[in-house]
Amino acid sequence: MHMIGRAALAVRRLFPALVLVLALSGGFVFAQAQQEQFTPQTEDPETFPEGDGRDDTFYTCSACHAFKLVASQGFSRERWDETIDLMVDRHGMAKPEAKDREIILNYLAKAFPPKASPRGFQNPFLKQ
Numbered sequence: 001m002h003m004i005g006r007a008a009l010a011v012r013r014l015f016p017a018l019v020l021v022l023a024l025s026g027g028f029v030f031a032q033a034q035q036e037q038f039t040p041q042t043e044d045p046e047t048f049p050e051g052d053g054r055d056d057t058f059y060t061c062s063a064c065h066a067f068k069l070v071a072s073q074g075f076s077r078e079r080w081d082e083t084i085d086l087m088v089d090r091h092g093m094a095k096p097e098a099k100d101r102e103i104i105l106n107y108l109a110k111a112f113p114p115k116a117s118p119r120g121f122q123n124p125f126l127k128q
């Protein structure tokens with residue numbers, strides 16, 4: 001038999017083993033990815049924009065959900081004010097004292113303002 005023919009035969013014989021190795025390593029990578037996915041994410045106030053009241057706001061709001069849920073929003077001061085009411089009225093957040101509410105609201109409004117769009121603020125209710 002020619003050398004090439006022999007090599008081809010060897011590859012053909014090895015093929016199932018190769019598939020098995022690939023499948024196993026694939027499974028290993030998958031298992032690793034799963035493991036990473038289930039590692040609880042720890043949040044730290046340091047990772048969010050600096051500002052007065054950051055820690056108060058972080059610990060108040062992250063008692064129930066990830067602070068990322070808050071930080072991913074961009075609202076006007078009025079919308080943040082309403083959001084605090086919503087958390088109290090609908091989700092059972094402890095009503096903050098006026099002084100604390102002011103601190104939290106100041107931080108939220110300053111750190112997470114409405115997201116800038118290329119043409120400036122767009123009022124979604126105004127059709128242009």
Ligand code: HEC
Nearest residue numbers: 060061063064065069070073083084087091092093094104
């Ligand atoms: C007592 C529990 C609790 C506290 C404290 C709390 N929230 Fe929430 N919040 C919820 C629940 C429940 C939801 C809706 C379920 C979800 O998405 O996890 C939610 C959702 C949100 C959302 C998403 C709203 C939407 O429409 O998707 C925002 C923004 C938010 N909260 C902001 C805040 C801010 C800001 C604070 C701190 C001032 C805060 N939350 C504190 C319970 C709470």
